[in-house]
Amino acid sequence: MSQHTITVAGVAVDARHWIGGERVASTRTFPDVSPIDGSTIGEISRGTATEAAAAVAAAKAAFPAWAATSRAERARILHAIAGGVEKRIEELAIVETTDNGALLRSHRRGVMPRVAHNFRFFADWLLQLDHEDFDTRGHTNHVSWDPAGPCVLITPWNAPLMLATWKVAPALAAGNTVVLKPAEWSPLTASLLADIAAEAGLPAGVLNVVQGYGSEIGDALTSHPDVRRISFTGSVPTAKRIAESAAAHLTPLSLELGGKSPLLVFADGDLDLAVDLAVEQYDNAGQVCLAGTRLLVEEPVAEEFTRRFVERASALKQGDPRDEATDIGPNIHPRQLEKIDGFVQRALAAGARAVIGGHRKEDQYYAPTLLTDVAPDAEIVQEEVFGPVLTLQTFTDEEEAVRLANGTRFGLAATVVTGDPERAERVTARLVAGTVWVNCFFVRDLQAPFGGSRLSGVGREGGTWSFDFYCDVKNTVTAPKGWKDHG
Structure with missing residues (x-):
C-alpha cells in the first residue's frame, strides 16, 4: 500500500x-x-x-x-x-x-x-x-x-x-x-x-x-x-x-x-406538519444552505406551535453519526463551532431567550437551539449561522409575514405552511427566493432550476x-x- x-x-x-x-x-x-x-x-x-x-x-x-x-x-x-x-x-x-x-x-x-x-x-x-x-x-x-x-x-x-x-x-x-x-x-x-x-x-x-x-x-x-x-x-x-x-x-x-430562509406557519395550516418541517431544519446539524432557520409563526398558534416544537426537538438524539439511532451529529470543525456559539452568545447578550439549547455540548456538538425575543434586524436573524440554531418570530397578517420573510439580504429558499391554496399563491408570488416549498420541504427534482436571489x-x-x-x-x-x- x-x-x-x-x-x-x-x-x-x-x-x-x-x-x-x-x-x-x-x-x-x-x-x-x-x-x-x-x-x-x-x-x-x-x-x-x-x-x-x-x-x-x-x-x-x-x-x-x-x-x-x-x-x-x-x-x-x-x-x-x-x-x-x-x-x-x-x-x-x-x-x-x-x-x-x-x-x-x-x-x-x-x-x-x-x-x-x-x-x-x-x-x-x-x-x-x-x-x-x-x-x-x-x-x-x-x-x-x-x-x-x-x-x-x-x-x-x-x-x-x-x-x-x-x-x-x-x-x-x-x-x-x-x-x-x-x-x-x-x-x-x-x-x-x-x-x-x-x-x-x-x-x-x-x-x-x-x-x-x-x-x-x-x-x-x-x-x-x-x-x-x-x-x-x-x-x-x-x-x-x-x-x-x-x-x-x-x-x-x-x-x-448562503441562505437565511424563512419557514412561514399560518394559523390555518396543519400544525403537526409545521412542527415536523421545523424540526427537520436541524438536519445535518443545521449545516444545510436551504434550511428554514427563521421560523415565522402567526400569533394565534405561536404558543401551541412552540410547545409542540420543544417536545419534538427535545426528543432528538445527538451523538455519534455512525449510530443508526442518532438524529444529529457533530458540527464539522472547531472553527465552525466557535462561529456558531459566537452568534448564539451575542444574541443572548442582546436579549434573546433560548427556549431550548443555547450552548455547546462535548467535543464538536452543539445543542439544538431555538431563540425567541429577537428583533428583525438582529444579527442572529440577518446572518447565516450554519449550525443547529433557529429563531422564532411571530406575525399578525400576510403583509407582516411577507415583510419579515423578505427582510434579509438573502433569497435562497422559503417554506410556507397553510391550508388555504389561494393564500399560498398570494404569498409565494411575493417571496424573494429561488425555491419555495408549500406544505413540504426539500423536495428536489434535478430538472427544476436551482439557485438563489440577492446575495x-x-x-x-x-x-x-x-x-x-x-x-x-x-x-x-x-x-x-x-x-x-x-x-
Whole structure:
C-alpha cells in the first residue's frame, strides 16, 4: 500500500491529487480531521499554484477529444460512473461520515444514491437536450449547445460528494473537462470519485481533482485564462473574491451562496406538519444552505406551535453519526463551532431567550437551539449561522409575514405552511427566493432550476439550465436559398 494511502474503516483512499489521469503528490500536506472525535484521519496533499496550473493544463489538453465525443458515448460513460458509485455506496458512505460528520444512515439511504442519480439524470438529459427549430421569414433557426471548455468546480464541505457531482455530472455531460477543488475539511470522497471515474473509462484529464486551501490554490484556478466556467457553492465573501479573480477574463460564474430562509406557519395550516418541517431544519446539524432557520409563526398558534416544537426537538438524539439511532451529529470543525456559539452568545447578550439549547455540548456538538425575543434586524436573524440554531418570530397578517420573510439580504429558499391554496399563491408570488416549498420541504427534482436571489447566488442550474451554463449556446440561422447544386 502506498505511503499516500489513508485507510478509513477499511477503505483505502489516496491522499494525492488526480491530475491528467495520474496521482500527483505535493511537497506539503494538511491534516484531515474527523469531526466525530477530533482524530486526524490522515495527511492530504496540499496543492498550490503549481498543481492548479497542471490540472488546468491537463483539462485543456483533454478537452478537444472529449468535446468531440458523441453524446451517446458521453452518456454511456456517465452511466458507468453511476454504476461504480452504486457498487461502492457503503464505502463512500462510511468515508464521508468519518470525514464530515453527517449521519451514516443518511449517506447510505439518500445521499450516495443521489450521487449516482446525478450522473444518470444528466446523462439521460443530454440525450434528449433539444430545441425545436423555428422559422424567421423563411430562414431556419437551429439552437445547439457547444462545450465551453475547462471548468473549475469548487465545492463545500456539508454534502461533499453529492454537491460535487451536482456540478461534475452536467459539466462532463456537456462535453467539458473539469478541475474539481473539494473543501479542505472534507476532501476524501472526491478522491474516491476520481478512482471510480477512471475505472468507468473516463479519459485521462477529463476529470482532475486538486486539494488544498482556497487561499493557496483557489486564485490560481479561478484566474486562469484557460478556464471557461467556474461554479462555486459556499460563502458570500469567498464568492466575491472568486468573482474578482474571474473578472480579468470575464469567465462566466454560477454561484450558490448562503441562505437565511424563512419557514412561514399560518394559523390555518396543519400544525403537526409545521412542527415536523421545523424540526427537520436541524438536519445535518443545521449545516444545510436551504434550511428554514427563521421560523415565522402567526400569533394565534405561536404558543401551541412552540410547545409542540420543544417536545419534538427535545426528543432528538445527538451523538455519534455512525449510530443508526442518532438524529444529529457533530458540527464539522472547531472553527465552525466557535462561529456558531459566537452568534448564539451575542444574541443572548442582546436579549434573546433560548427556549431550548443555547450552548455547546462535548467535543464538536452543539445543542439544538431555538431563540425567541429577537428583533428583525438582529444579527442572529440577518446572518447565516450554519449550525443547529433557529429563531422564532411571530406575525399578525400576510403583509407582516411577507415583510419579515423578505427582510434579509438573502433569497435562497422559503417554506410556507397553510391550508388555504389561494393564500399560498398570494404569498409565494411575493417571496424573494429561488425555491419555495408549500406544505413540504426539500423536495428536489434535478430538472427544476436551482439557485438563489440577492446575495444567495447568481444563475440557475438543473435540467436544461445546467447545460445553458456549462455550454456556449449557439443559434445557427440558415437561408432558404443559396445552395449550389451538388447533384
